[in-house]
Amino acid sequence: MIQASTHDVCSPLIAEVYALLFAAKISCRLQLQQGSFLTDNLSLAKMAASRDINNTNISWRCRQPISEFFQISHSLNAVYHISRNTNGIAHNCAHQVLNSRVEPVFSCSRSSHANVPCPFLQSLLNFQVQGYVTHAVHCL
Incomplete structure (x- = not known):
């Protein structure tokens, strides 16, 4: 489980898009050959499923990070939509990060x-992505 944050997020959709992109970057860092991404945002799941940056349903604010996600995740499995109730753990973790102001925990x-x-911890210990702050990495 990885908790991270980014700045200048103007909507829940944009926050989800950047979370998806960060997950893809971590997958690449860990050299994962298989993986699935889960989101409770149906709009994002549809955007990602289209794998078409020219899709008119993709908001202009999402185009750059979605395009980058497509490039990074081309060999990984799909993005799946899950219900918000099922995604309660992620929701709680996101709120913990908002209240967290301490050094990262590994x-x-x-x-x-x-x-x-x-x-996993060794691979992510010095992993930094511009625009993101890692708050916690837990190998379970």
Whole structure:
């Protein structure tokens, strides 16, 4: 689980778009060959499913980050829409980040990483993406 934030977000849709882009960048950093992205924003799920930056349903504010998402995630699986009720954990985590003003927390609780450095944490420890602030990385 990764908690991060970005600035200058003017709507929930834009926040979701940037969260999706950040997830894709993390997937690339971890060199994931398979993956699915979940969102409770139906508009975003439809935009991502179209995989067409010229789709007239894509808001002009979303075009640049969606275009970047398409480029980064071309080999990963689709974006799936889930209900807002199902996405309660993500919603709660987002509110925690808004109230958080401390240094990033990196932790691993996987038993398979008990005697070795966690490869996920090692890969993300110095990972920085312009415009984003990482607040927490938890390997579960």
